[in-house]
Amino acid sequence: xxxxxxxxxxxxxxxxxxxxxxxxxxxxxxxxxxxxxxxxxxxxxxxxxxxxxxxxxxxxxxxxxxxxxxxxxxxxxxxxxxxxxxxxxxxxxxxxxxxxxxxxxxxxxxxxxxxxxxxxxxxxxxxxxxxxxxxxxxxxxxxxxxxxxxxxxxxxxxxxxxxxxxxxxxxxxxxxxxxxxxxxxxxxxxxxxxxxxxxxxxxxxxxxxxxxxxxxxxxxxxxxxxxxxxxxxxxxxxxxxxxxxxxxxxxxxxxxxxxx
Amino acid sequence: xxxxxxxxxxxxxxxxxxxxxxxxxxxxxxxxxxxxxxxxxxxxxxxxxxxxxxxxxxxxxxxxxxxxxxxxxxxxxxxxxxxxxxxxxxxxxxxxxxxxxxxxxxxxxxxxxxxxxxxxxxxxxxxxxxxxxxxxxxxxxxxxxxxxxxxxxxxxxxxxxxxxxxxxxxxxxxxxxxxxxxxxxxxxxxxxxxxxxxxxxxxxxxxxxxxxxxxxxxxxxxxx
Numbered sequence: 342x343x344x345x346x347x348x349x350x351x352x353x354x355x356x357x358x359x360x361x362x363x364x365x366x367x368x369x370x371x372x373x374x375x376x377x378x379x380x381x382x383x384x385x386x387x388x389x390x391x392x393x394x395x396x397x398x399x400x401x402x403x404x405x406x407x408x409x410x411x412x413x414x415x416x417x418x419x420x421x422x423x424x425x426x427x428x429x430x431x432x433x434x435x436x437x438x439x440x441x442x443x444x445x446x447x448x449x450x451x452x453x454x455x456x457x458x459x460x461x462x463x464x465x466x467x468x469x470x471x472x473x474x475x476x477x478x479x480x481x482x483x484x485x486x487x488x489x490x491x492x493x494x495x496x497x498x499x500x501x502x503x504x505x506x507x508x509x510x511x512x513x514x515x516x517x518x519x520x521x522x523x524x525x526x527x528x529x530x531x532x533x534x535x536x537x538x539x540x541x542x543x544x545x546x547x548x549x550x551x552x553x554x555x556x557x558x559x560x561x562x563x564x565x566x567x568x569x570x571x572x573x574x575x576x577x578x579x580x581x582x583x584x585x586x587x588x589x590x591x592x593x594x595x596x597x598x599x600x601x
Numbered sequence: 602x603x604x605x606x607x608x609x610x611x612x613x614x615x616x617x618x619x620x621x622x623x624x625x626x627x628x629x630x631x632x633x634x635x636x637x638x639x640x641x642x643x644x645x646x647x648x649x650x651x652x653x654x655x656x657x658x659x660x661x662x663x664x665x666x667x668x669x670x671x672x673x674x675x676x677x678x679x680x681x682x683x684x685x686x687x688x689x690x691x692x693x694x695x696x697x698x699x700x701x702x703x704x705x706x707x708x709x710x711x712x713x714x715x716x717x718x719x720x721x722x723x724x725x726x727x728x729x730x731x732x733x734x735x736x737x738x739x740x741x742x743x744x745x746x747x748x749x750x751x752x753x754x755x756x757x758x759x760x761x762x763x764x765x766x767x768x769x770x771x772x773x774x775x776x777x778x779x780x781x782x783x784x785x786x787x788x789x790x791x792x793x794x795x796x797x798x799x800x801x802x803x804x805x806x807x808x809x810x811x812x813x814x815x816x817x818x819x820x821x822x823x824x825x
Contacts, residue, residue: 352780353773384780384789391729392748400618400660401653401730407623408649411631 352378352385497580498599501554504583507595516540517593519586524596530579534598537569538586545588554581574600608674615656616663626656630675634682641686651689654723655682688720721791728789732782740775747772 351368354360360368372378392398509524517540528534541547547564549572559582564570572584579600586594606614606625614622631652638648658681662668670677733741739760746756753765762768783789 350773353776380784381780384783385776387725388729388776388780388783389748391726391733392744395745395749396618396664397657397660398730398733398745400615401657401726402734403618403620403623404653404656405730405734407620407627408653410624411627412649 352381355382356385356389497554497578499554500581500597501556501583504552504556504595505597507592508583508597510592510595517586517588519594519596522596522598525598526596527599527601528574530577530600531575534572534574535569536572536584536586538594539568541568541588548587550585550587552583552585554583556583608670611674612659612663612670615660618660623656627652630678633675633679637679637682638686641690643686647686647689650724650727651682651686654685654720654727657723657726658685685720685723689724692720725789728786729783732779732786735782736775736779740771740778743768743772744775744779 351360351364355365355368372382517538520537520539521535522528526534536549538547548561549564549570550561551559551572553559559577562570577600581597581599583595583597585592604625606622611622611626615626631648634652634655635648638651639645643651655678659678733744736744743756743760746759751759753768756772757763757765757768760768760771
Protein backbone atom coordinates (compact mmCIF):
# COMPACT_ATOMS: atom_id res chain seq x y z
CA UNK A 342 0.00 0.00 0.00
CA UNK A 343 2.83 2.28 1.03
CA UNK A 344 4.69 1.31 -2.16
CA UNK A 345 1.63 2.09 -4.27
CA UNK A 346 1.17 5.52 -2.70
CA UNK A 347 4.81 6.27 -3.12
CA UNK A 348 4.76 5.09 -6.72
CA UNK A 349 1.73 7.25 -7.62
CA UNK A 350 3.29 10.29 -6.07
CA UNK A 351 6.60 9.55 -7.73
CA UNK A 352 5.08 9.18 -11.19
CA UNK A 353 3.95 12.78 -10.99
CA UNK A 354 7.19 13.97 -9.56
CA UNK A 355 9.27 11.91 -11.97
CA UNK A 356 7.56 13.43 -14.99
CA UNK A 357 7.83 16.90 -13.50
CA UNK A 358 11.48 16.25 -12.74
CA UNK A 359 11.04 16.86 -9.04
CA UNK A 360 12.67 13.67 -7.74
CA UNK A 361 16.07 13.78 -6.08
CA UNK A 362 18.87 11.87 -7.92
CA UNK A 363 18.57 8.99 -5.44
CA UNK A 364 14.81 8.83 -5.74
CA UNK A 365 15.10 9.01 -9.51
CA UNK A 366 17.53 6.08 -9.57
CA UNK A 367 15.23 3.98 -7.43
CA UNK A 368 12.22 4.92 -9.50
CA UNK A 369 13.91 4.08 -12.81
CA UNK A 370 14.93 0.71 -11.45
CA UNK A 371 11.29 0.07 -10.51
CA UNK A 372 10.11 1.32 -13.88
CA UNK A 373 12.43 -0.96 -15.81
CA UNK A 374 11.17 -3.97 -13.97
CA UNK A 375 7.44 -3.15 -14.28
CA UNK A 376 5.45 -2.85 -17.47
CA UNK A 377 2.48 -1.46 -15.55
CA UNK A 378 4.59 1.31 -14.09
CA UNK A 379 6.04 2.11 -17.50
CA UNK A 380 2.51 2.42 -18.85
CA UNK A 381 1.51 4.73 -16.04
CA UNK A 382 4.53 6.93 -16.54
CA UNK A 383 3.87 7.08 -20.24
CA UNK A 384 0.18 7.97 -19.80
CA UNK A 385 1.10 10.57 -17.22
CA UNK A 386 3.59 12.13 -19.63
CA UNK A 387 0.95 12.26 -22.34
CA UNK A 388 -1.48 13.74 -19.83
CA UNK A 389 0.94 16.50 -18.95
CA UNK A 390 1.31 17.35 -22.63
CA UNK A 391 -2.41 17.19 -23.14
CA UNK A 392 -3.28 19.33 -20.13
CA UNK A 393 -0.58 21.88 -20.85
CA UNK A 394 -2.21 22.77 -24.17
CA UNK A 395 -5.15 24.65 -22.69
CA UNK A 396 -6.04 26.36 -25.96
CA UNK A 397 -6.53 23.06 -27.72
CA UNK A 398 -8.47 21.72 -24.77
CA UNK A 399 -10.81 24.70 -24.88
CA UNK A 400 -11.24 24.36 -28.63
CA UNK A 401 -12.02 20.65 -28.28
CA UNK A 402 -14.56 21.42 -25.58
CA UNK A 403 -16.37 23.79 -27.92
CA UNK A 404 -16.30 21.30 -30.79
CA UNK A 405 -17.61 18.57 -28.52
CA UNK A 406 -20.40 20.86 -27.31
CA UNK A 407 -21.38 21.71 -30.89
CA UNK A 408 -21.52 18.05 -31.87
CA UNK A 409 -23.57 17.17 -28.78
CA UNK A 410 -25.91 20.09 -29.34
CA UNK A 411 -26.49 19.11 -32.95
CA UNK A 412 -26.93 15.46 -32.08
CA UNK A 413 -29.43 16.25 -29.33
CA UNK A 414 -31.13 18.77 -31.60
CA UNK A 415 -31.64 16.07 -34.20
CA UNK A 416 -32.94 13.63 -31.59
CA UNK A 417 -35.33 16.29 -30.32
CA UNK A 418 -36.57 17.01 -33.86
CA UNK A 419 -37.14 13.29 -34.43
CA UNK A 420 -38.99 13.11 -31.12
CA UNK A 421 -41.18 16.06 -32.12
CA UNK A 422 -41.90 14.47 -35.48
CA UNK A 423 -42.97 11.18 -33.87
CA UNK A 424 -45.08 13.00 -31.27
CA UNK A 425 -46.78 15.08 -33.96
CA UNK A 426 -47.51 11.96 -36.04
CA UNK A 427 -49.00 10.20 -33.02
CA UNK A 428 -51.13 13.22 -32.18
CA UNK A 429 -52.34 13.39 -35.76
CA UNK A 430 -53.25 9.69 -35.77
CA UNK A 431 -55.09 9.99 -32.46
CA UNK A 432 -57.01 13.04 -33.70
CA UNK A 433 -57.84 11.35 -36.99
CA UNK A 434 -59.08 8.19 -35.32
CA UNK A 435 -61.15 10.31 -32.91
CA UNK A 436 -62.77 12.18 -35.80
CA UNK A 437 -63.48 8.93 -37.65
CA UNK A 438 -64.97 7.43 -34.51
CA UNK A 439 -67.27 10.40 -34.00
CA UNK A 440 -68.29 10.38 -37.66
CA UNK A 441 -69.07 6.71 -37.40
CA UNK A 442 -71.27 7.40 -34.39
CA UNK A 443 -73.17 10.17 -36.11
CA UNK A 444 -73.80 8.19 -39.33
CA UNK A 445 -74.33 4.58 -38.42
CA UNK A 446 -74.74 2.10 -41.25
CA UNK A 447 -78.37 2.26 -42.27
CA UNK A 448 -79.01 -1.32 -43.17
CA UNK A 449 -78.08 -4.30 -41.17
CA UNK A 450 -79.82 -7.61 -40.81
CA UNK A 451 -81.06 -6.53 -37.41
CA UNK A 452 -82.64 -3.35 -38.73
CA UNK A 453 -86.10 -3.70 -40.04
CA UNK A 454 -87.13 -2.40 -43.40
CA UNK A 455 -89.76 -0.33 -41.70
CA UNK A 456 -87.13 1.55 -39.78
CA UNK A 457 -85.50 2.57 -43.04
CA UNK A 458 -88.82 3.50 -44.60
CA UNK A 459 -89.70 5.54 -41.54
CA UNK A 460 -86.36 7.31 -41.58
CA UNK A 461 -86.74 8.26 -45.19
CA UNK A 462 -90.26 9.41 -44.65
CA UNK A 463 -89.18 11.71 -41.85
CA UNK A 464 -86.12 13.07 -43.64
CA UNK A 465 -86.45 12.61 -47.39
CA UNK A 466 -83.56 14.98 -47.98
CA UNK A 467 -81.19 12.34 -46.66
CA UNK A 468 -82.00 9.93 -49.47
CA UNK A 469 -78.97 8.08 -50.70
CA UNK A 470 -78.45 6.97 -54.25
CA UNK A 471 -75.85 5.19 -56.25
CA UNK A 472 -73.93 6.18 -59.31
CA UNK A 473 -74.86 3.23 -61.46
CA UNK A 474 -77.64 3.93 -63.91
CA UNK A 475 -80.11 1.23 -63.19
CA UNK A 476 -83.29 3.14 -63.81
CA UNK A 477 -84.27 5.49 -66.56
CA UNK A 478 -85.07 8.72 -64.80
CA UNK A 479 -83.49 11.44 -62.74
CA UNK A 480 -80.80 10.22 -60.43
CA UNK A 481 -81.03 11.55 -56.90
CA UNK A 482 -77.86 12.90 -55.30
CA UNK A 483 -76.23 10.17 -53.21
CA UNK A 484 -72.94 8.58 -52.29
CA UNK A 485 -72.73 4.83 -51.96
CA UNK A 486 -71.39 2.05 -54.17
CA UNK A 487 -73.56 -0.84 -53.33
CA UNK A 488 -73.40 -3.05 -56.41
CA UNK A 489 -69.89 -4.08 -55.47
CA UNK A 490 -71.12 -5.11 -52.04
CA UNK A 491 -73.34 -7.83 -53.47
CA UNK A 492 -72.44 -11.01 -51.61
CA UNK A 493 -71.20 -14.19 -53.24
CA UNK A 494 -73.46 -16.40 -55.40
CA UNK A 495 -74.79 -18.73 -52.68
CA UNK A 496 -75.58 -15.97 -50.24
CA UNK A 497 -77.10 -13.66 -52.83
CA UNK A 498 -80.19 -15.91 -53.20
CA UNK A 499 -81.13 -15.80 -49.52
CA UNK A 500 -84.35 -14.02 -48.65
CA UNK A 501 -84.51 -11.14 -46.20
CA UNK A 502 -87.45 -11.76 -43.81
CA UNK A 503 -87.77 -8.10 -42.83
CA UNK A 504 -88.55 -7.11 -46.41
CA UNK A 505 -90.39 -10.31 -47.30
CA UNK A 506 -93.10 -9.35 -44.81
CA UNK A 507 -93.64 -6.04 -46.61
CA UNK A 508 -94.04 -7.41 -50.12
CA UNK A 509 -97.34 -6.40 -51.65
CA UNK A 510 -97.81 -3.56 -49.16
CA UNK A 511 -100.12 -0.84 -50.45
CA UNK A 512 -101.53 2.09 -48.41
CA UNK A 513 -105.23 2.75 -48.56
CA UNK A 514 -104.82 6.49 -48.65
CA UNK A 515 -103.50 6.45 -52.20
CA UNK A 516 -105.01 5.21 -55.43
CA UNK A 517 -101.68 3.91 -56.58
CA UNK A 518 -101.84 0.62 -58.45
CA UNK A 519 -98.81 -1.21 -59.72
CA UNK A 520 -99.24 -2.78 -63.14
CA UNK A 521 -95.79 -4.21 -63.76
CA UNK A 522 -93.78 -6.10 -62.61
CA UNK A 523 -95.25 -8.73 -60.28
CA UNK A 524 -94.29 -8.69 -56.62
CA UNK A 525 -92.16 -11.82 -56.86
CA UNK A 526 -91.12 -12.03 -60.51
CA UNK A 527 -88.00 -13.70 -61.88
CA UNK A 528 -85.90 -12.14 -64.64
CA UNK A 529 -82.95 -13.22 -66.71
CA UNK A 530 -79.77 -11.32 -65.85
CA UNK A 531 -79.24 -8.53 -68.35
CA UNK A 532 -82.87 -8.17 -69.29
CA UNK A 533 -84.79 -4.92 -68.84
CA UNK A 534 -87.60 -4.76 -66.31
CA UNK A 535 -90.51 -2.47 -67.03
CA UNK A 536 -92.12 -0.71 -64.09
CA UNK A 537 -95.53 0.83 -64.78
CA UNK A 538 -98.31 2.01 -62.53
CA UNK A 539 -101.47 4.05 -62.46
CA UNK A 540 -103.28 6.27 -59.96
CA UNK A 541 -100.69 9.05 -59.75
CA UNK A 542 -101.04 12.49 -61.22
CA UNK A 543 -98.34 14.32 -63.17
CA UNK A 544 -97.37 16.49 -60.20
CA UNK A 545 -96.46 13.60 -57.97
CA UNK A 546 -92.84 12.44 -57.86
CA UNK A 547 -92.32 8.71 -57.69
CA UNK A 548 -89.05 7.39 -56.27
CA UNK A 549 -87.93 3.91 -57.25
CA UNK A 550 -85.34 2.21 -55.06
CA UNK A 551 -83.43 -1.03 -55.36
CA UNK A 552 -81.97 -3.00 -52.47
CA UNK A 553 -79.96 -6.19 -52.30
CA UNK A 554 -80.95 -9.22 -50.21
CA UNK A 555 -79.13 -7.83 -47.19
CA UNK A 556 -81.18 -4.66 -47.23
CA UNK A 557 -78.41 -2.46 -48.63
CA UNK A 558 -79.71 0.34 -50.77
CA UNK A 559 -78.26 0.01 -54.25
CA UNK A 560 -79.95 2.69 -56.25
CA UNK A 561 -82.66 5.31 -56.15
CA UNK A 562 -84.26 7.17 -59.03
CA UNK A 563 -86.88 9.87 -59.25
CA UNK A 564 -89.56 9.54 -61.92
CA UNK A 565 -91.61 12.58 -62.83
CA UNK A 566 -94.45 13.25 -65.31
CA UNK A 567 -94.69 9.64 -66.38
CA UNK A 568 -96.18 6.40 -65.18
CA UNK A 569 -93.41 4.05 -66.22
CA UNK A 570 -89.71 3.47 -66.24
CA UNK A 571 -87.31 0.79 -67.36
CA UNK A 572 -84.96 -0.94 -65.00
CA UNK A 573 -81.68 -2.33 -66.40
CA UNK A 574 -80.19 -5.40 -64.80
CA UNK A 575 -76.98 -5.75 -66.78
CA UNK A 576 -74.76 -4.20 -64.10
CA UNK A 577 -76.10 -6.44 -61.33
CA UNK A 578 -75.15 -9.97 -60.29
CA UNK A 579 -77.42 -12.96 -60.03
CA UNK A 580 -79.46 -13.06 -56.85
CA UNK A 581 -82.42 -11.71 -54.94
CA UNK A 582 -83.20 -7.97 -55.04
CA UNK A 583 -85.97 -5.90 -53.54
CA UNK A 584 -87.50 -2.87 -55.17
CA UNK A 585 -89.46 -0.18 -53.47
CA UNK A 586 -91.70 2.63 -54.70
CA UNK A 587 -92.29 5.71 -52.57
CA UNK A 588 -94.37 8.81 -53.22
CA UNK A 589 -93.73 11.91 -51.15
CA UNK A 590 -91.60 9.83 -48.76
CA UNK A 591 -94.38 7.30 -48.18
CA UNK A 592 -93.95 3.66 -49.11
CA UNK A 593 -96.54 2.66 -51.70
CA UNK A 594 -95.22 -0.62 -52.99
CA UNK A 595 -92.47 -3.12 -52.32
CA UNK A 596 -91.58 -6.28 -54.20
CA UNK A 597 -88.92 -8.84 -54.82
CA UNK A 598 -87.24 -9.83 -58.06
CA UNK A 599 -84.92 -12.69 -58.69
CA UNK A 600 -82.19 -12.35 -61.30
CA UNK A 601 -81.07 -15.70 -62.68
CA UNK B 602 -31.39 33.85 -44.02
CA UNK B 603 -28.21 31.90 -43.41
CA UNK B 604 -24.97 33.91 -43.32
CA UNK B 605 -22.17 32.57 -45.50
CA UNK B 606 -18.57 33.00 -44.45
CA UNK B 607 -15.52 32.98 -46.68
CA UNK B 608 -12.81 30.38 -46.12
CA UNK B 609 -10.52 33.01 -44.60
CA UNK B 610 -13.23 34.18 -42.22
CA UNK B 611 -13.86 30.61 -41.11
CA UNK B 612 -10.17 29.99 -40.49
CA UNK B 613 -9.93 33.21 -38.51
CA UNK B 614 -13.02 32.24 -36.52
CA UNK B 615 -11.55 28.82 -35.75
CA UNK B 616 -8.25 30.40 -34.75
CA UNK B 617 -10.09 32.49 -32.17
CA UNK B 618 -12.19 29.47 -31.10
CA UNK B 619 -15.44 31.31 -31.84
CA UNK B 620 -18.44 29.03 -31.24
CA UNK B 621 -20.41 30.71 -34.03
CA UNK B 622 -17.80 29.66 -36.59
CA UNK B 623 -17.47 26.19 -35.14
CA UNK B 624 -21.22 25.73 -35.47
CA UNK B 625 -21.19 27.13 -39.00
CA UNK B 626 -18.33 24.82 -39.88
CA UNK B 627 -20.25 21.87 -38.49
CA UNK B 628 -23.34 22.75 -40.54
CA UNK B 629 -21.37 23.14 -43.74
CA UNK B 630 -18.83 20.35 -43.54
CA UNK B 631 -20.25 17.64 -41.34
CA UNK B 632 -22.50 16.22 -44.12
CA UNK B 633 -19.47 15.88 -46.41
CA UNK B 634 -17.56 13.93 -43.79
CA UNK B 635 -20.60 11.83 -42.99
CA UNK B 636 -20.86 10.91 -46.62
CA UNK B 637 -17.15 10.05 -46.79
CA UNK B 638 -17.12 7.89 -43.68
CA UNK B 639 -20.49 6.20 -44.03
CA UNK B 640 -19.81 5.31 -47.65
CA UNK B 641 -16.64 3.65 -46.51
CA UNK B 642 -17.95 1.29 -43.86
CA UNK B 643 -17.97 3.81 -41.01
CA UNK B 644 -20.57 4.26 -38.31
CA UNK B 645 -22.22 7.43 -36.97
CA UNK B 646 -19.78 7.43 -34.10
CA UNK B 647 -16.86 7.16 -36.57
CA UNK B 648 -18.21 10.20 -38.42
CA UNK B 649 -18.19 12.30 -35.26
CA UNK B 650 -14.73 11.11 -34.29
CA UNK B 651 -13.25 11.81 -37.72
CA UNK B 652 -14.90 15.22 -37.87
CA UNK B 653 -13.63 16.15 -34.43
CA UNK B 654 -10.11 14.93 -35.17
CA UNK B 655 -9.96 16.65 -38.55
CA UNK B 656 -11.19 19.89 -37.04
CA UNK B 657 -8.49 19.67 -34.40
CA UNK B 658 -5.86 19.22 -37.11
CA UNK B 659 -7.26 22.22 -38.95
CA UNK B 660 -7.23 24.25 -35.74
CA UNK B 661 -3.58 23.41 -35.16
CA UNK B 662 -2.83 24.37 -38.76
CA UNK B 663 -4.51 27.73 -38.13
CA UNK B 664 -2.16 28.34 -35.23
CA UNK B 665 0.71 28.30 -37.69
CA UNK B 666 0.97 31.78 -39.24
CA UNK B 667 2.68 30.44 -42.36
CA UNK B 668 -0.32 28.28 -43.15
CA UNK B 669 -1.96 29.14 -46.48
CA UNK B 670 -4.74 27.30 -48.30
CA UNK B 671 -3.91 26.18 -51.83
CA UNK B 672 -7.38 24.81 -52.52
CA UNK B 673 -10.85 25.39 -51.12
CA UNK B 674 -11.33 24.87 -47.41
CA UNK B 675 -13.86 22.14 -48.13
CA UNK B 676 -11.41 20.18 -50.23
CA UNK B 677 -8.66 20.69 -47.68
CA UNK B 678 -10.85 19.59 -44.80
CA UNK B 679 -12.04 16.62 -46.82
CA UNK B 680 -8.42 15.73 -47.44
CA UNK B 681 -7.61 15.81 -43.72
CA UNK B 682 -10.68 13.75 -42.87
CA UNK B 683 -9.98 11.22 -45.58
CA UNK B 684 -6.42 10.88 -44.42
CA UNK B 685 -7.55 10.24 -40.86
CA UNK B 686 -10.26 7.83 -41.92
CA UNK B 687 -7.84 5.99 -44.20
CA UNK B 688 -5.39 5.50 -41.38
CA UNK B 689 -8.16 4.33 -39.09
CA UNK B 690 -9.48 1.89 -41.65
CA UNK B 691 -5.96 0.73 -42.27
CA UNK B 692 -5.59 0.09 -38.59
CA UNK B 693 -8.78 -1.92 -38.62
CA UNK B 694 -7.66 -3.89 -41.67
CA UNK B 695 -10.77 -3.20 -43.65
CA UNK B 696 -9.79 -0.63 -46.20
CA UNK B 697 -12.45 -0.17 -48.84
CA UNK B 698 -12.58 3.34 -50.25
CA UNK B 699 -15.12 5.02 -52.53
CA UNK B 700 -14.49 8.58 -53.62
CA UNK B 701 -17.03 11.35 -53.10
CA UNK B 702 -18.11 12.88 -56.43
CA UNK B 703 -18.79 16.25 -54.74
CA UNK B 704 -15.14 16.86 -53.97
CA UNK B 705 -12.47 17.69 -56.52
CA UNK B 706 -10.22 14.71 -55.95
CA UNK B 707 -7.22 16.01 -57.87
CA UNK B 708 -6.43 18.37 -54.99
CA UNK B 709 -6.69 15.59 -52.49
CA UNK B 710 -3.60 13.65 -51.67
CA UNK B 711 -3.21 10.83 -49.23
CA UNK B 712 0.10 10.04 -47.66
CA UNK B 713 0.89 12.89 -45.34
CA UNK B 714 2.25 15.58 -47.64
CA UNK B 715 -0.81 17.78 -47.57
CA UNK B 716 -1.84 16.86 -44.08
CA UNK B 717 0.41 15.66 -41.35
CA UNK B 718 -2.22 14.08 -39.14
CA UNK B 719 -1.35 11.05 -37.10
CA UNK B 720 -4.55 9.17 -36.51
CA UNK B 721 -3.16 7.37 -33.53
CA UNK B 722 -2.14 10.61 -31.77
CA UNK B 723 -5.51 12.12 -32.52
CA UNK B 724 -7.36 9.09 -31.19
CA UNK B 725 -5.28 9.20 -28.02
CA UNK B 726 -5.96 12.88 -27.61
CA UNK B 727 -9.69 12.28 -28.05
CA UNK B 728 -9.59 9.51 -25.48
CA UNK B 729 -7.91 11.84 -23.00
CA UNK B 730 -10.46 14.54 -23.74
CA UNK B 731 -13.36 12.21 -23.16
CA UNK B 732 -12.05 11.16 -19.77
CA UNK B 733 -11.08 14.69 -18.84
CA UNK B 734 -14.55 16.07 -19.60
CA UNK B 735 -16.07 13.32 -17.47
CA UNK B 736 -14.13 14.37 -14.38
CA UNK B 737 -15.98 16.28 -11.65
CA UNK B 738 -16.19 19.98 -12.46
CA UNK B 739 -13.89 21.04 -9.59
CA UNK B 740 -11.23 18.56 -10.75
CA UNK B 741 -11.38 19.94 -14.27
CA UNK B 742 -11.07 23.44 -12.90
CA UNK B 743 -8.08 22.68 -10.68
CA UNK B 744 -6.22 20.83 -13.44
CA UNK B 745 -6.93 23.60 -15.95
CA UNK B 746 -5.71 26.28 -13.59
CA UNK B 747 -2.68 24.27 -12.57
CA UNK B 748 -1.58 23.55 -16.13
CA UNK B 749 -2.15 27.12 -17.20
CA UNK B 750 0.52 28.01 -14.65
CA UNK B 751 -1.82 29.75 -12.21
CA UNK B 752 -0.16 30.17 -8.79
CA UNK B 753 -1.34 27.69 -6.16
CA UNK B 754 -2.57 30.50 -3.90
CA UNK B 755 -4.83 31.81 -6.68
CA UNK B 756 -6.15 28.33 -7.37
CA UNK B 757 -6.92 27.98 -3.67
CA UNK B 758 -8.81 31.27 -3.74
CA UNK B 759 -10.80 30.34 -6.81
CA UNK B 760 -11.99 27.10 -5.20
CA UNK B 761 -12.71 28.92 -1.91
CA UNK B 762 -9.97 27.17 0.02
CA UNK B 763 -7.35 28.84 2.14
CA UNK B 764 -4.93 25.93 2.05
CA UNK B 765 -2.38 25.54 -0.73
CA UNK B 766 -1.64 22.07 0.59
CA UNK B 767 -5.25 21.09 0.00
CA UNK B 768 -5.00 22.29 -3.57
CA UNK B 769 -1.85 20.25 -4.14
CA UNK B 770 -3.45 17.12 -2.70
CA UNK B 771 -6.61 17.71 -4.69
CA UNK B 772 -4.67 18.24 -7.90
CA UNK B 773 -2.73 15.04 -7.28
CA UNK B 774 -5.95 13.09 -6.61
CA UNK B 775 -7.68 14.49 -9.67
CA UNK B 776 -4.82 13.71 -11.98
CA UNK B 777 -4.49 10.28 -10.46
CA UNK B 778 -8.19 9.67 -11.02
CA UNK B 779 -7.88 10.75 -14.64
CA UNK B 780 -4.83 8.57 -15.23
CA UNK B 781 -6.49 5.52 -13.70
CA UNK B 782 -9.63 6.00 -15.74
CA UNK B 783 -7.61 6.24 -18.93
CA UNK B 784 -5.54 3.19 -18.07
CA UNK B 785 -8.65 1.19 -17.27
CA UNK B 786 -10.24 2.09 -20.60
CA UNK B 787 -9.77 -0.79 -23.10
CA UNK B 788 -9.52 1.79 -25.92
CA UNK B 789 -6.27 2.96 -24.36
CA UNK B 790 -4.47 -0.35 -24.88
CA UNK B 791 -3.07 0.19 -28.39
CA UNK B 792 -1.24 3.33 -27.31
CA UNK B 793 0.14 1.75 -24.17
CA UNK B 794 1.45 -1.30 -26.01
CA UNK B 795 2.95 0.83 -28.75
CA UNK B 796 4.83 2.82 -26.16
CA UNK B 797 5.70 -0.34 -24.23
CA UNK B 798 7.35 -1.63 -27.38
CA UNK B 799 9.53 1.48 -27.62
CA UNK B 800 10.44 1.22 -23.95
CA UNK B 801 11.51 -2.36 -24.49
CA UNK B 802 13.77 -1.34 -27.31
CA UNK B 803 15.42 1.22 -25.09
CA UNK B 804 15.66 -0.96 -22.03
CA UNK B 805 16.25 -4.28 -23.77
CA UNK B 806 13.40 -5.85 -21.82
CA UNK B 807 10.71 -8.11 -23.27
CA UNK B 808 6.93 -8.21 -23.07
CA UNK B 809 4.39 -10.99 -23.27
CA UNK B 810 1.85 -10.94 -26.05
CA UNK B 811 -0.78 -13.62 -26.39
CA UNK B 812 1.12 -15.95 -24.12
CA UNK B 813 4.29 -15.98 -26.25
CA UNK B 814 7.42 -14.30 -25.00
CA UNK B 815 8.84 -12.04 -27.68
CA UNK B 816 12.22 -10.52 -26.95
CA UNK B 817 13.25 -7.02 -27.99
CA UNK B 818 11.30 -5.30 -30.74
CA UNK B 819 7.80 -6.72 -31.12
CA UNK B 820 6.79 -6.88 -34.77
CA UNK B 821 3.18 -5.73 -34.63
CA UNK B 822 0.69 -5.56 -31.83
CA UNK B 823 -2.82 -4.51 -32.66
CA UNK B 824 -5.55 -5.29 -30.22
CA UNK B 825 -8.45 -3.81 -32.12
